[in-house]
Amino acid sequence: MDLQRIALHAKDRFPELQLLLFGHSMGSFLARTCLIDAPDLWQACILSGTAWNPAFALAAGQTLIRLEMMLRGEHARSELLNKIIFGSYNKKFKPNRTRHDWLSVDEGNVDRYMADPYCGFIPSVGFFSSLIATGIPYIQNQMHLAKMNKTMPVYFFSGADDPVGQYGKGVERTFQAFLDAGMRNVTMNLYPDVRHEAIQEWNRKEIREDLRLWLSSNL
Numbered sequence: 001m002d003l004q005r006i007a008l009h010a011k012d013r014f015p016e017l018q019l020l021l022f023g024h025s026m027g028s029f030l031a032r033t034c035l036i037d038a039p040d041l042w043q044a045c046i047l048s049g050t051a052w053n054p055a056f057a058l059a060a061g062q063t064l065i066r067l068e069m070m071l072r073g074e075h076a077r078s079e080l081l082n083k084i085i086f087g088s089y090n091k092k093f094k095p096n097r098t099r100h101d102w103l104s105v106d107e108g109n110v111d112r113y114m115a116d117p118y119c120g121f122i123p124s125v126g127f128f129s130s131l132i133a134t135g136i137p138y139i140q141n142q143m144h145l146a147k148m149n150k151t152m153p154v155y156f157f158s159g160a161d162d163p164v165g166q167y168g169k170g171v172e173r174t175f176q177a178f179l180d181a182g183m184r185n186v187t188m189n190l191y192p193d194v195r196h197e198a199i200q201e202w203n204r205k206e207i208r209e210d211l212r213l214w215l216s217s218n219l
Contacts, residue, residue: 046211051174078128
């Protein structure tokens with residue numbers, strides 16, 4: 001995985017420094033993959049805006065993905081899958097100002113996201129297959145989770161109004177899965193009235209200070 005190659009390069013270039021893995025949202029899924037596949041490469045990990053997907057939802061998504069793959073091919077952009085998988089995120093925040101109100105209470109954050117040409121695009125069928133059919137089931141497998149470094153400090157933080165993390169329930173479920181896997185140094189913070197982009201939210205000073213305190217006590 002590219003993240004592991006980058007980490008190895010960083011360790012070679014700066015051997016005197018500790019290596020921290022930070023994953024947000026989809027990046028948190030990649031970070032969780034790294035904790036399984038290369039458990040001793042990093043000294044600590046931060047997971048922001050992560051989630052846990054129920055087995056029935058994954059199974060339904062995989063069925064739709066197989067149909068889209070047969071009908072349209074892996075490189076086609078799938079508005080259908082995008083709507084089904086991501087389309088419900090805005091429901092809680094009606095009346096909606098934009099399609100991405102779920103990202104942040106701060107309207108400026110939402111507007112900057114929408115103005116960025118690299119954000120908000122429709123992913124390919126192949127992307128959804130990698131995410132739903134392969135990636136998420138891999139990181140939610142308890143046998144895989146058991147491979148993690150049990151002593152690594154891991155910090156979870158998320159908004160309690162983040163639909164990606166099922167409004168906190170998915171974060172709590174992931175946190176519990178880490179405990180069940182034998183992880184001995186895991187911490188979690190859920191922030192009320194905070195949406196998906198927690199580190200940039202209206203209370204970002206509080207969130208960043210909590211993060212600084214955790215880092216100072218664990219690295």
